[in-house]
Amino acid sequence: MGKIAVLGAGSWGTALAMVLADNEHDVRLWSHKKNHAAAINETRQNERYLPGVQLPSGITAFHDLAEAVHDVSTVILVVPTKAIRDVCRQLNKVLDQQVTLAHGTKGIEPGSFKRVSEMIDEELSNQLYDKVVVLSGPSHAEEVSQRQPTTLTASSENLEEAKKVQDLFINGNLRVYTSPDMIGVELGGALKNIIALGAGISDGLGYGDNAKAALITRGLAEIARLGTSMGANPLTFLGLTGVGDLIVTCTSVHSRNWKAGNLLGKGKKLDDVLDHMGMVVEGVRTTQAAHQLAESHEIDMPITDGLFRILFEDAVPRDVVDQLMTRVRRQEMEDLSAILNNRISG
Numbered sequence: 001m002g003k004i005a006v007l008g009a010g011s012w013g014t015a016l017a018m019v020l021a022d023n024e025h026d027v028r029l030w031s032h033k034k035n036h037a038a039a040i041n042e043t044r045q046n047e048r049y050l051p052g053v054q055l056p057s058g059i060t061a062f063h064d065l066a067e068a069v070h071d072v073s074t075v076i077l078v079v080p081t082k083a084i085r086d087v088c089r090q091l092n093k094v095l096d097q098q099v100t101l102a103h104g105t106k107g108i109e110p111g112s113f114k115r116v117s118e119m120i121d122e123e124l125s126n127q128l129y130d131k132v133v134v135l136s137g138p139s140h141a142e143e144v145s146q147r148q149p150t151t152l153t154a155s156s157e158n159l160e161e162a163k164k165v166q167d168l169f170i171n172g173n174l175r176v177y178t179s180p181d182m183i184g185v186e187l188g189g190a191l192k193n194i195i196a197l198g199a200g201i202s203d204g205l206g207y208g209d210n211a212k213a214a215l216i217t218r219g220l221a222e223i224a225r226l227g228t229s230m231g232a233n234p235l236t237f238l239g240l241t242g243v244g245d246l247i248v249t250c251t252s253v254h255s256r257n258w259k260a261g262n263l264l265g266k267g268k269k270l271d272d273v274l275d276h277m278g279m280v281v282e283g284v285r286t287t288q289a290a291h292q293l294a295e296s297h298e299i300d301m302p303i304t305d306g307l308f309r310i311l312f313e314d315a316v317p318r319d320v321v322d323q324l325m326t327r328v329r330r331q332e333m334e335d336l337s338a339i340l341n342n343r344i345s346g
């Protein structure tokens, strides 16, 4: 079995490393913090990010990136979106063989509006890999680490690369599909975090299941609206990486985005919430990116707009809900051909 480097020793990197080790690969889990890597090797646990979970013997933690990627056939990037460019620049200096390159990161970069694979393509020398693969879907690290049944989708512009990643991860607990729609798969995974923040706020305000179902469904409509404008296949949003991930993130106590929203709904301030979380809450930056994108391209995203005002303009959550409920009346289903004709170019 192959040598694989997983870069990012947070909850998701560790859970993915466990799957690979279960599949008998030799896994190098890289942490940018020396003490963290040492503690993982010593205790055989990642106490900070997956407390109480015993790591399989096939995982070794590394702090030195050159050592972690030496001789590996595959590199999986699982750091937060804001760290992707920096880690790619470090990789350029130490990786000297061609690898299969995948990522499990869910975000869009504010300002550039780049998806994670686009950021990787901009930063990483193209001699080092063929086409990036994204691995996404409804999958909380806590449940994957307990080997509970989970499904994911591997997508790439080169389907052969996606199949290689499918092969590496698939087992009796984790079923992996493939998809050619890289844009839709990455956007579904990133944009659902915005709606999960909203679902948490709704729960924090004491609203019930009706409100949450409405947020999920109307949230899906605006994810599909933006995603389709950016070149995604609209059907992808009905799959695992669209509605599947939206459901799991909006309804699970494991979701950091839901938890952060819940605290906001209970009246906490964003900075205090983020300090308290101690783990990445990707939906915050993605809300900023999607809001900028929707504004500049005149795409109707009322939930995202409301979230943006709560997160960055101190809007009162209950007022935002009132505004959403009293918007101008409209027909539920929209004209897909109009959306397809309005694709964002470039």
Ligand SMILES: NC(=O)C1=CN([C@@H]2O[C@H](COP(=O)(O)OP(=O)(O)OC[C@H]3O[C@@H](n4cnc5c(N)ncnc54)[C@H](OP(=O)(O)O)[C@@H]3O)[C@@H](O)[C@H]2O)C=CC1
Residues within 6 Å of the ligand: 008, 009, 010, 011, 012, 013, 031, 032, 033, 049, 078, 079, 080, 081, 082, 083, 086, 087, 104, 105, 106, 107, 139, 140, 141, 142, 278, 279, 280, 282
């Ligand atoms: N957790 C989950 O269930 C899932 C998460 N994801 C996605 O995976 C990505 C990673 O999330 P997750 O593992 O959960 O996040 P966590 O917050 O659990 O962990 C993030 C990890 O990345 C490290 N890190 C932060 N900045 C850098 C940097 N500049 N260079 C190197 N390492 C860095 C952190 O180190 P430090 O301890 O120093 O902060 C930490 O080890 C996110 O995009 C998330 O949306 C996708 C599916 C499921």
Ligand SMILES: O=C(CO)COP(=O)(O)O
Residues within 6 Å of the ligand: 106, 137, 138, 139, 140, 193, 196, 245, 248, 249, 254, 255, 256, 257, 258, 280, 281, 282
């Ligand atoms: O992406 C996830 C589940 O698929 C994890 O969501 P959170 O980052 O909100 O925990």
